[in-house]
Amino acid sequence: MSDLVTLNVGGKVYTTSRSTLTRFPDSMLGTMFSTAIPVKKDSQGHYFIDRDGKTFRHILNFLRTSHLDLPDNYKEIKLLKREADFYQIEPLIEAVQQKEAEIMAVGQNAMMNISLDQKVQTVHFTVREAPQVYSLLSSSMEVFIANIFCTCAMFLNHLGAKFFYYFNGNLSPVCSKAEDRNRIVLEWVGSVGGLPEEEYTRQNLKRLWVLNKEVNGFSVFVEEVLKIATSCGFSMDPTYPSSSDFLNNKIIRLTRYR
Template sequence: MLNFDPKTGAPVFGGPVALNVGGKLYSTTLETLTKYPDSMLGAMFNGLRPPARADGGGRFFIDRDGKTFRHVLNFLRLGRLDLPEGYRELALLRREADFYQIRPLLEEIRQREEEARCQRERNAILHADVDRQGRLLHFTLKKGPQSYDLCTCHIQIYTANLFCTDASFLRLLRARLACGTPGSEEEEEEDADDQEENGGEDHHLRLEWAPQPPDLPQVEYRKHRFQRLRVVPEGQELTSAGAFLEEVLKTALRQGFRIESIFPDPEDILNSRSLRFVRH
């Protein structure tokens, strides 16, 4: 059975200290349990707190998670946190460390959680699809006061859809690419505002643009609300799917991504319709 000093109330041990933590049995030393005197265990086994009640076998009983206490006890023994590979219960371990008020253990757990968060953010998938559709436009061209010609021209409309598990990459790409109608600063500013509103943790980005054909008057181009796609701040206009994918490729490689797949022709990146990247 457990014995206590009648003057101080501190437990008196003649050998190993037997613990029952949530039904799991442990055996350790008083020196290990009191390694951090300002912790709950230190206070408990220094007699500064009412001693834990005993179970039927005379062991100190602590009503906490018994399985997790293994890591708490090993930290007290070793002075470092050794966890099995792939350990996924840091949140539970943090709650237990907080209950026992072992501050060095809490600090190491917080560092592990921050490292895990950074690793999750680094691990990412990026997928980019580009589609092109041709459209025949009919418009009238004024030749004189009462003279009009019926004209036609072809325009290529590009639609890009991107998905990335790292939302910060898409924010970077939004800042790098700008859609707008030539000669309309107001519309470009509105487009930038829309991109800002749709930012945050959005993992999708959709862009639609149509390069202006030389034979299409600007007034007709603006009337149909077509937009061009430019690289900021250089101002370079992207006039094809290949130019767009090249910009995505350069930005992705700078951010640590690598190409995983190319469709339809793995040997022809810039004439592809779909690129998939990964980052580890």
């Protein structure tokens, strides 16, 4: 029980543990409750912090769980951002920034156009069959190209953060070097049976992943893009493209009206 701490934050009283408050030692709360720095107390003997009491609920829940769980249609993200900065909880600051980006990504009218194309590429490689015995083999593979344009750069950044290139044994964000904030161009190959893993690196062949799933074709890619887009308020444009283009997986247009 000696670990319990009662706080008066802007008039709202919270009870928690000292270990929760010091979960991030470099934060303001971590310093306040792990050192001998004098701390103000109210008339009831509660530690007093002159900040927004209502918002502290989210600060405390993050300290408990390391997750930022906000109500639907949360309207005070800017206030929460200021409070996170005041308490200097770096993981929370990052989580609030991410949440702010997601809110902005779904908060305006937008149009997104996706053009899909593919080609066949032949690769040549050697396989060691025995000591000093090598065979020269060839394999044809599909190369997939997706050109994504969106008038909302914030949403496009949100979308791009969900996809990763797999290359040389590592995953890297697809838009880390994007020069155009409103456009992402992806080019990747599907996995090919019999092609040694080192050949993907040697021949500069990138594969695409979304979450924990490899994208081996347009069907998976389109499915994942639509999931992300519809969760952010987009819907299929009923007037474009023509049915033949859509059925051939050539062009997809989505719109969002707020």
